[in-house]
Amino acid sequence: MRRRRRPPPSPLPQRDGIDPxxxxxxxxxxxxxxxxxxxxxxxxxxxxxxxxxxxxxxxxxxxxxxxxxxxxxxxxxxxHRDFAPEEHVPFEIGIVHRDERLLVVDKPHFLATTPRGRHITETALARLRRDLGLPGLQPAHRLDRLTAGLVLFVVREEDRGAYQRLFGERRVRKEYEGVARHDPGVELPRTVRSRIVKEHGVMAAHEVAGEPNSESRIELVERRGGLGRYRLLPTTGRTHQLRVHMNALGLPLLDDPLFPVVREPEEGDWSRPLQLLAKVLEFTDPVTGEPYRFDSRLRLSRWR
The missing domain is CATH 3.10.350 (Membrane-bound Lytic Murein Transglycosylase D; Chain A)
Incomplete structure (x- = not known):
């Protein structure tokens, strides 16, 4: 089988952090x-x-x-594409770690990780490329637009595959934090397994009958004032997985616009961020063999 030759490098530079x-x-x-x-x-x-x-x-x-x-x-x-005007997401990206190979950041709520759909220039990737002067920057994984917290980017193109495989092969320990109501009738900790599907054109993923394709460990860390702070440990990475599993327990995350019912958020309303934070990334570096643990410096607004 004949292999297609690699395309030549683009004669056009990036524009606003976006490739031609x-x-x-x-x-x-x-x-x-x-x-x-x-x-x-x-x-x-x-x-x-x-x-x-x-x-x-x-x-x-x-x-x-x-x-x-x-x-x-x-x-x-x-x-170069023509970019439609996008509303500026008025939150900064925090730099957690930076070296010649890796960039780990705290992505704020409401900011997409990568260009997709109507979010192109107002994305973490585009901002970081242009603000840090790193045109070759690529994400090793993706974090939902409404979720805040840790995202790992790869600085050098030749390293990208190693770090993407790290996530694809589930060799990264990911820990999330969520805030939801506290229900003493829900027995925790527990491991939730179910089959989750995300249909094209439907905003929210949902559970269906069948062999489980998702698994999450859910623990109650502390409670106060009718609310609980939860540690969420996903083994798999299905779309909306933690939000689906918390909702299935009757504990939908606070300010979630998709669960338990879909509501259309108002444009430019930044006052109700989803109470979900990617708090910890832990892995062995596939290039150097060095163990890493990164902790988010962000805090969920409903638990301050």
Whole structure:
């Protein structure tokens, strides 16, 4: 089986911490595209394609690409996306650890980890790349936009796979903290196992019958004023897993806009952050063999 060659490096720099879009022109056995413009117009629409070519925004390794250039399968092109205006998330990212290989940060509530959907420039990755001057920065894992706490980023591209495998193979001990109501009738500690699915277009993940694909250890750390502070230890990493499991116990996390019922948060309302914090990351460094433990410096607002 023939291996595809690695694409050449982009001739365009990042913009606002975001990589340019890369296109590899596919094979065209039917001869549908005589020119580069024909393919770009079919892909993005004639109006958008025309504007990009008129603005000389599409480039190859040789330089700016014109609309009438003949179509060549396998050729790489790049361009910068137009970013829709995004509301600024008014919270800082805390630096917990930084060296030549790793960057560990405290991500605030409401800030997405990586560009996705309508959150592109207002993400932890984009901010850190541009603010710290680290264009090659990549996340080793992802933290939900509404969850605060520790996220590990990899500085050098050649190290990225080792740290992503660390998370993919569940060799990282992750500890979360959550605040929910206290119910003396719920027996804790306990391990919760269930099958969780996340359907496309449905905001909240949910449990279904079947073989469990998720596991969480839930412990009550302390209680006061009708509330409990909980230690949450996920063994697996399904979407919304801890939130689903706490809700299934009748202990939905405070200020969760998805559980027990979905509510649409008001735009620009930062007053009710989800009471869930990624508190501890602990692992053996796959490159150096050094043991690491990182502790979040953030605190949940409902337990101060």
């Amino acid at each position: 879009v890369r296109i590899r022109l596919p094979e065209d056995p039917g001869g549908r595209w005589a020119t580069v413009y024909d393919h770009v117009a079919a892909r993005y629409g004639p109006e958008r394609a025309g504007a990009m070519f008129a603005g000389r925004r599409i480039v190859s390794v040789e330089g700016s690409v014109t609309a009438d250039e003949p179509y060549t399968a396998g050729r790489y092109l790049w361009f």
